[in-house]
Amino acid sequence: MLEVRHLKVSYGLTQVLHDVSFDVPDGKIVAMLGGNGSGKTTLLNTLTGLVKPAGGSVMFENAECAGLSAYDLVRRGIVQVPQGRDVWPSMSVEDNLFLGAVTRHDRAEIRKDQANVLELFPKLMPKLRRAAGSLSGGEQQMVAIGRALMARPRYLLMDEPSAGLAPAIVSDMVDTILALNERGLTILLVEQNIGVAAAVAEHAHVLQNGEIAFSGPAAGLLDDPAVLRSYLGR
């Protein structure tokens, strides 16, 4: 269980997250929705060690994790798939995957995990030696997810995995997220695409101006016209 309590984050004098509290139970998919500037990416970056919180607590399996480095969090099993893929463009797909396991030293298991990633994304198999920057957006997203899986995460924190993808590829991405969850991964999905969140998440939160404005079952929340109009701009 990932328990976020009263989390506060500031950039200088500007407070970006105000008293954010929510849970991500083991084995579930939880969606965090919100418009541009609502604080979604800051929240994810704080949970994965890129940003230090100004206050609050992040408990992961009964241990305090707030303020730990990204390295420590990856080793504990919390891994982020960043927005915009963020692959290493000049490096090969194989090296991108290999470096996903940089905190591990069990070579045989790493090779096994690479085979599992290629089983999940067979399209990457013939492109292992190609520069990751030369792949399509959808393939780069596969590399980014595959790279995160190489760390053997238990919690996968995905930042807008559907952003910039063609509708057909978005549908594949939904299938991938569900498949990962079926394999036992807990997922916190930060999204602007309400359709993707509705298709995969059991529980959802809406972040507005750095605060959780609504929480509830994903289906009910996403059908609420007031939520759509007020907080997602629809």
Add this chain to the structure above:
Amino acid sequence: MLLSYLLLSGVTTGALYALVALGLVVVNKATGILNFSQGELFMFSGFIAWSLHVQLGLGYLPSFLGTVLAGFALGLTIDRVAFRPVKSSDVIAIVLATVGISFVLKGAARIIWGGKSDYLSFPPITSPDPIVVGPVLIIPQQIVAFLGAVAIMLGFAAFFRYSRLGKMMQATADNKKAATLVGIRTDRIYTLAFGTGAAVAAAAAVLAAPLTLLYPDMGFSFFIKGFAAAVLGGLASLPGAVLGGFLVGIVEALAGGYIHSSVMEVSAFIMIMIVLIVRPTGLLSFYQARRV
């Protein structure tokens, strides 16, 4: 005979400039800043090599290894003293910190080795007599320096292509955020970049020492040549830095031989200007654009 001599001379000094440029590029790729103390690291390392070889009587190879290690340690010190404390500051502050380090190294060299315009000579490690092979005039010392520099370049290429650490450095240079998110400790990578950059400068200094005189102000000249080479390669390309180094060395030698010796020093600046006007992203940018 003159052309072959100039070409060999240019290729040899070019290989040394390439090493200085590689040091600049490694630090620039990882941290995004230009280490203005690279020339003084080269100078200081040359003096360390002189002390190990001449004062302590160590052989050339142990002196080489000792100097490279000392250079690496100097690089780590620069990271701790000049980069880490100001790394969150404006880039100007970071660059000025490296300029400060260059003055400190120059002053320290004067204090330790009693420079005061004195020139120290490093004993030749091969026969100083040239060998004539057909129309080609070969100076053995130049061949040793050239082969040593090429061996270091190949080792460097292999390090980045095949080693886990080299790949981690490349990943940090490509995208720091992504590197941090997979668990690469980027602060350590920066430290390693400064250490590696300084170690390469040290290796270049030991190879160059028997071919030149050592004096505290020699660093700036080598920095400018290395910088020109790095700019020719686009500042972030390791193969580009090597190509740039050879070009600067050859053009400098030909300009000195066929135009006038005073043109030698200016040739690097002229090349920087031409490249910045014609192809500001570096000579290999076309190749890189095609790859991506």
